[in-house]
Amino acid sequence: MNANLILILIAIFVVYKIVIFVYRLNAPKIKGAKGESRVARRLEKLKSEEYNVFNDVLIRTDSRSSQIDHIVISIYGIFVIETKNYSGWIHGHENSEYWTQTIYRNKTKFRNPIRQNRGHIYALNEVFSDFKQVVYHPIIVFSGKAKLKNVYSEIPVIYGRQLLRTIKKKRGTLNLSIDEVNSITDKLNEVRIHGKREKKEHIRQVRNHIYERKQNEKSSNCPRCGGNLVVRQGQFGNFYGCSNYPKCRYTKKI
Structure with a gap:
């Protein structure tokens, strides 16, 4: 084996290691994006004349920014959807600070998605403060291979295949007029943030918030x-x- 071939093999091995490292570093983002993409494709099946669908929405209020996976605006109210792409068994209570993912004997904690979604609704309530009568419908969707084993919640915590059925269950009660739906849609388009710099700032805020929360927990x-x-x-x-x-x-x- 000549020296050039050895150098080529070493270079391939180094590139391979870099690719693996980058993938592992960004694996949560990649998995999350896949889950959101699956849910977005399901939401495309809703009638456009009845439902206005927004995916991956970043908004800023007076207090902070908020990234919302999916928003569906309709005459039946506003559906605020949080997507989680997990595998394993999922355990949690709607009032708990953290939920648990169990894969064999390994247990991993993650933020309670109901509380996350509650923060999103709070932010939307600020943005749509002129519309006092709006009814918000929170939904948590697990789009991966997760099994919801011990989940206790009055808010819908469902699998992706149940999403459209869950949304259509609210058809019986009208909440908004068509003009109000159009006004809310226009308002969301007005305040929605698209820039990369703003998204990076949002990520920084989230990381700081997580750090502060952990520090508070340690300090009682x-x-x-x-x-x-x-x-x-x-x-x-x-x-x-x-x-x-x-x-x-x-x-x-x-």
Whole structure:
């Protein structure tokens, strides 16, 4: 084997390692994008004269920016959809801070998607403050190979194949006029952010928010409002609760 061939093989091996490293670094983004793409294709099947569909929406309010996977505006209200592309068993409660993904014996925590979606609705409520009567329909969609094993929620937490059926269930109750739907659609197009710089700033804000939350948890402060965590007694034993209760209802197991 000559020296040139050895150098070529080394170069191929290095490139291969770089590709693997980059893929692993961006794997969550890639998986998330795939999940959102699957849901977007399903939403395309909704009648365009009845539903206005927006995918991957970034908006900015007075307090912060918010990235929303899917928004569907209709005369039946506004559907706010959070997509998760996971595998394994999913466990969670709508009031928990974190949910759990279990693959064999490995357990991984991730942010409660219902709480994430609640923040998105709060941001939309600021943007559409002129429309006081709007009804928001939150939906959490797991588009991967996940199995929803122990999920307790009054808000729909569903598989991708159930999405259109879940949306169409709300057809019985009218919420907005066609003119209001058009006005809300125009408002969303007006405030929606498309620039790469703004998206990078949003990612930076999210990372800072996660860091601050973890620091608060370590320092026995409420990660949601910054209040003190105090020991409280409940039906099933003691737990940590926020000192700002009932304004803040954060809880944590002891």
